[in-house]
Amino acid sequence: MTARDRVRSHVGGPLRPHELAHAAVIGGLSAVIVIIAVVIPFAKSLGVLGIVLPGLLAYRFRLRAVVTATVAGGVITFLITGLGGLFAILNCASVGGLAGFVKRNGRGTVTLLVLSLFLGVINASFWVGVFAVSTQLRHLMFVVITATVDGIAAFLAWVHLPALGAALQRYLAEGLHNWPLLLFGYLVLGSAIACFVAWSVLSRLLERLRDIVPPVYDLDAADFSGFGASERAPIAPVPVRLDKVRFRYPGAARDALGEVSLDVRAGEHVAITGANGSGKTTLMRVLVGREPTSGSVDRPGAVGLGQMGGTAIVLQHAKSQVLGTRVIDDVVWGLPPGTDVDVCGLLREVGLEGFAEQETGSLSGGELQRLALAAALARDPALLIADEVTAMVDEPGRETLLRVLSGLTERHRAALVHITHDDDAAASADRTINLSASIDDPPEVDTVPTALPTSAFINCSDMPVLELVGVGHEYAGGTPWAKTVLRDINFVVEEGDAVLIHGANGSGKSTLAWIMAGLTIPTTGVCLIDDEPADEHVGAVALSFQAPRLQLMRNFVGLEVASAAGFSPDDDERVAAALESVGLRPAFADLRIDQLSGGQMRRVVLAGLLARAPRALILDEPLAGLDRNGQRALLQLLDRLRRQQGLTVVAVSHDSVGLEDICPRTLHLHNGVLQTASAARSGR
Incomplete structure (x- = not known):
């Protein structure tokens, strides 16, 4: 209990x-x-x-x-x-x-x-x-x-x-x-x-x-919510002092958070940076009430998570925080009756002026992230924690969010803790704390060269794997909420090809990825896999979600890989081979999924998908949430798989940096329509 x-x-x-x-x-x-x-x-x-x-x-x-x-x-x-x-x-x-x-x-x-x-x-x-x-x-x-x-x-x-x-x-x-x-x-x-x-x-x-579901995310009610003894204590999460704090998850072999000592004062903007796996999100959990394994956390009162004047969090995946059907409903969701909130003012502050009556389902990723920020500010928090809020957002949305965060402590009484792996995103903070130096053990991922190889890509066979003819898609068709997201999409992906589909948040990229994987049937047109409808061959084209944790269904790495690949979890050799193919050591098979960093989770997903030998691999926002080293390692992995195994790759992303180096062809998607195509094929 x-x-x-x-x-x-x-x-x-x-x-x-x-x-x-x-x-x-x-x-x-x-x-x-x-x-x-x-x-x-x-x-x-x-x-x-x-x-x-x-x-x-x-x-x-x-x-x-x-x-x-x-x-x-x-x-x-x-x-x-x-x-x-x-x-x-x-x-x-x-x-x-x-x-x-x-x-x-x-x-x-x-x-x-x-x-x-x-x-x-x-x-x-x-x-x-x-x-x-x-x-x-x-x-x-x-x-x-x-x-x-x-x-x-x-x-x-x-x-x-x-x-x-x-x-x-x-x-x-x-x-x-x-x-x-x-x-x-x-x-x-x-x-x-x-x-x-x-x-x-x-x-x-x-x-x-x-x-x-191990108790990884459990928080002590007496610390954060004002229940029990702390019900009589005032909500006062700052100033907060961490003294030699460490944290190790149950069953883990090493600390997820190395020794950290820091102070967060009222009205201060602190950036927490570090590589994937350095303990940034674990530090967030400690700040919102999770008891550390060792060390002490001192604050004047209760954390008050989600309560007025307490602590508010904006997470990396905004969809997990948006509950209201309309924007105005979501901003005030869960607030005590009678709470006076300037909804229009908050929406104006985060760049959503005039959005109050819009359906939340119609918002892009960047707009959802800004809505989550507005909802957090509606609680008038004394401590606001933003956890990788720009990771899933395109460049215009990222700039808007950073602009709001940079002056937030001047407009509100809140202390701001911005957790990010991007040093540029932390530039406006009063001070920056890098957690990478607190990692005790070396990473358990095999190292790769620091530069992308310059060898030519393998030749394509000119055999079509994916063919989209007049593909269009509409959500909620025939209702007042109908929304067209794709229009007249036509292109071919050949065997051994590597294609980047680039577009901003809300341009229809993810919908297109699901159609190519056969998971969504287009409203108009047809998507073919080897000249047959894609929805009749689900699994022939593998799809890696932009949020890898949502794709991991088992509790241990080895069991997950075996389940996704379709072979027995007792087949240690095949599990080890699948892990090694994506640069993970066989010892990873015994780790719990929740012990992994974001980059490691993405590799585990790829291990299970690639072990099925798919006709093609589609990656939805593959670099989102990864630090620079993680991005470089993943790009090198994809390049190696394509050159050595002839893997057909389709990358879907709002960020072309890095991906265009391994994808010789780029398709630009804007508001559901393909605009231009660069047919330059290096080395072909």
Whole structure:
């Protein structure tokens, strides 16, 4: 159990938004499961899921969240299935909730047995009382049970076991004469068995969840959110002092953050730079409340993450922070009712004047990043942390963001910590701290030459691999929100070719990449792989997402590579060969995915994709989020794979620097239309 769980279990007050959201979802899911189990024959086994869901809720949140979910699910179920469904919901909530409560408090099976028997006694007493008062209901129950046993006896007689059937009928008759004792014992025993089933399933599920999602991102509630003891402390994240702070993730062989000592004062602009893997994002987590492995963090009050006057974060992937359907909704999302926010002024400050009523789904990457910044500023933070906010943005958007950040501490009372691997982006800071010097161990990636090779590219075979004919695409076609992103795209990618598709954020590059990979069917025209529709050969063309973490589905590197490549994870030789093909040592197979830097994650994705021997490889923003060394290493890797293995490469990017050196042909995409094409082919 995390510190957050322990703190929340002792906190009073009304349900908080996140608790209410979880209760609503669990209540709805429980209702659906119970309704299916009641209505559909032979679906009773789904009742196990109905028990586990309240158990998860009780393990994670306060009792009142379980009660809220039970009320919500009970009302829905009662309206559809009547009293039977309502009692089923109550039973699931009581049994699952008890198992989750015991597990959350760190108790064992003895406590579970005692409490389950107590719950069984209460439940049994209730039903014995009901049947004692309602003679008609009791008579109906007796008729149903007798009919069931008679049927079983008839079956036993048919299989030549009449004595067993007669004994069963005789014992039932005797039991019905003493029905209060029989029903009481049955319900008490059934309650204990159900609680232990819930305990067993919940234990296995939590173990699996801890394996899939290790507590890398857990923050101590007492530190950051004002809960528990810190609820009485003022929100005051700055000035903050880190003294000899180190951090190592659970199970890691070395520190993710080497020894760091720094001060961040109110109104100060501090830039944190360093290579990929130097611990920049880990330092951010420490600043927002994660307890370091060693060293100390001193601040005058609570971190107040996401709260007014506390700490706000703008992340590298803005889409993960945008929740509102309209721009104006997203700026004020999650703020306390009645909070006075100058939305128009904030949008004007970040360069989104006049965007208030626009749909967030229509914004480009740079616009989304600026919207996330406006939403963060709406909380009037004392500490604002910007984590690689320019990594996924084209040059105009990058300049706009840097211009806003450079004068932010003069316009607001916030201290600004700008985390970036780009030294130029840190130029406007009051001071810069480079974390690269704190890395204790050498990188575990094989070194590569510092200069790109000058040897000629391999010759293309003139055999078309990808052919796009009149391709166009429209999102939400036929609705008022229809948006055309591609128009009349025509080009051919030949075997062994290397093509760069260059364009600004919002020009349709990613949509085009998904069409070429067969993951999206174009609205008009056709995309062909070896003269057949691309959507009929998904996987023939590999696609590397611009955010590699979203593409990594397993918890360990070796398992991820084997799963993506389609061979057994026990085949150590093939896993090692796949890793070595992208410059990673075989020892990487035993590392957790969340221990990797951004550049290492991208290499792991490529290892799995290339091991399938695809007809072509499409890379969406391959250099985004990588430092200069990481970019150089990836470019050299792609160049080597193309020269030595004849790999067909299509790079999609808003930044042509570096990529144009390995891609002899460039296609320029502007507002969904190809404008120019440079047919210069070095060495051909």
